[in-house]
Ligand SMILES: [Fe+2]
């Protein structure tokens with residue numbers, strides 16, 4: 193079960209599907225960022241050995257997703273390149289407390305929420321895209337994203353206990369819902385996606 197406090201609006205898919213190349217390039221960046229976040233956690237929290245192997249496996253899986261999206265971009269003749277980051281993750285990270293152990297708890301739960309939102313939107317894309325190849329890509333990926341959501345909740349629960357995790361997850365999920373609602377109107381995995389072209 194995903195812990196999101198809001199649902200994406202029903203026409204999000206029809207808006208982002210007008211610009212599938214931006215959606216895919218942005219998606220590639222999201223996979224790359226997910227891998228790099230996991231690797232950063234491995235460096236920062238080496239004192240917690242139980243986090244190492246799960247985060248390492250997670251980083252590899254996100255890099256495999258990155259390569260999958262790169263392949264599709266190449267097959268469609270769309271170059272991968274820099275893209276200004278969506279403010280979604282930046283705004284989410286503002287709720288992460290700077291002192292430990294809260295920093296670790298909040299970081300794991302923000303990762304869980306990002307995975308949950310990706311999973312929710314991939315399901316919308318899998319069900320709603322007329323482009324069969326893209327719909328298949330998202331159908332293939334959404335199960336992993338649901339698993340990733342659970343992974344981060346479980347890692348947090350292992351260290352902080354279920355009650356602390358559920359309380360803070362509720363607060364951060366409300367924040368995440370406000371961030372999604374306030375996103376600029378652009379074609380992104382994590383935007384409101386009110387694309388007018
Ligand atoms: Fe992924």
Ligand SMILES: [Fe+2]
Pocket residue numbers: 226254307310336337340
């Ligand atoms: Fe993921």
